[in-house]
Amino acid sequence: MLIRVFGPSEAAKDEARDWLAAAVERSGGRLIRRPSHAPLCVGTPEAASLSYSGSFAAAAYGAGPVGIDIECSSRPGIREWGRRFLSAGELQSPPIEDAEYLKLWTRKEAVLKALGTGLAVDPRRVEATGAVPRLDGRPLPFLRIMTRRNSTYVLSVCSSTTGAVGHAASRTAASEERKESAADARSDAERLSDLAESKKQDRKQD
Numbered sequence: 001m002l003i004r005v006f007g008p009s010e011a012a013k014d015e016a017r018d019w020l021a022a023a024v025e026r027s028g029g030r031l032i033r034r035p036s037h038a039p040l041c042v043g044t045p046e047a048a049s050l051s052y053s054g055s056f057a058a059a060a061y062g063a064g065p066v067g068i069d070i071e072c073s074s075r076p077g078i079r080e081w082g083r084r085f086l087s088a089g090e091l092q093s094p095p096i097e098d099a100e101y102l103k104l105w106t107r108k109e110a111v112l113k114a115l116g117t118g119l120a121v122d123p124r125r126v127e128a129t130g131a132v133p134r135l136d137g138r139p140l141p142f143l144r145i146m147t148r149r150n151s152t153y154v155l156s157v158c159s160s161t162t163g164a165v166g167h168a169a170s171r172t173a174a175s176e177e178r179k180e181s182a183a184d185a186r187s188d189a190e191r192l193s194d195l196a197e198s199k200k201q202d203r204k205q206d
Contacts, residue, residue, distance in 0.1 A: 001062030003157060005070065008055035016057035020048055023061045038067075038113060047159075049113050056153050065143070066159040067113025069106040073152055078102050085123035089137075099149070104128060106156035107145050111135075114143055114158040133158065 004019055006012040020039065024031040029044030039048045047064025051057065058070040082101035085108060086094055095101045107128035112118055115135075127134040131144055147156045 001060060001066065001157075001159060003060045003068070003155075004058065005153070005155060006057045006059075008152065010055065012055055012057040013052050016050055016052070016059040020050060020059040020061055023059075024048060038116070038118070049110075051109075051113075053153065058155055060157055060159070063160060065114040065116065066157070067110040067115070068155070068157050069109040069113065070153055070155045071102055071106050073099070073102065073149070073154060075102060078105070087124050087127050089127060090129070099154070102154050103147055103149060103156070106154050107133075107147060107158070110145060110156040110158035111140075111143065115140075128158075 002023055004016070006015045006019070009015075017033065017039075021031040024041050024044060024046070027044045027046060029046070030042045031048060032040040032042055034040060039050055041048050045064070046062055047066045049060045049066050049068040051059075051068050051070045053070050053075075054072040056070055056072060058068050060066050060068040078098050078101045082098075082105065083091070083094060085105060090104070095104060105123075108123045108126045109119070111126050111128050111133040112121055112123065115121070121135075125136050127137075128145055131146075133140050133143055133145055142160050143158055144160070145156060145158045147154065149155065
């Protein structure tokens with residue numbers, strides 16, 4: 001599975017969409033963007049998911065189902081409205097810190113996206129504290145959740161393969177970035193080589 005975070009920038013949303021469309025095209029498919037709905041992959045068995053928050057965006061692409069959610073760490077009022085999405089079981093031992101509310105919210109929304117329902121299903125019906133989510137108290141063993149967070153955002157991904165390749169997904173994204181960096185380095189080296197050769201030719205002509 002490929003997972004990529006974009007931002008912080010005003011162009012993060014467009015960059016995420018373009019990256020996802022390119023990933024689908026490399027698989028021989030086509031991405032259909034649907035306002036207020038998850039993107040649809042045509043011509044490929046893989047699934048895609050997008051998420052936006054502030055100046056950040058995130059995209060995931062791989063064997064479906066898949067759902068991704070990103071939220072800025074500085075989301076105000078999370079504790080106040082956060083209790084509204086807790087299940088009955090979670091209310092018995094609610095999160096103590098704002099960061100834990102935000103983490104739980106991203107995990108729940110990632111699950112609902114992977115199920116293809118989004119917020120049409122009440123988040124209180126979902127329990128997402130463990131690696132295997134539950135719906136109406138029943139486990140969904142075909143899904144796994146992972147979460148990453150830093151000082152600027154919280155990112156959760158839910159898919160049929162997240163549990164097995166969650167870390168590999170991070171490595172895949174990192175590998176892509178390393179390849180891009182290596183390509184840039186080669187380009188720089190080639191430009192320096194061309195410049196050196198040009199100077200040699202100039203000296204010969206002098």
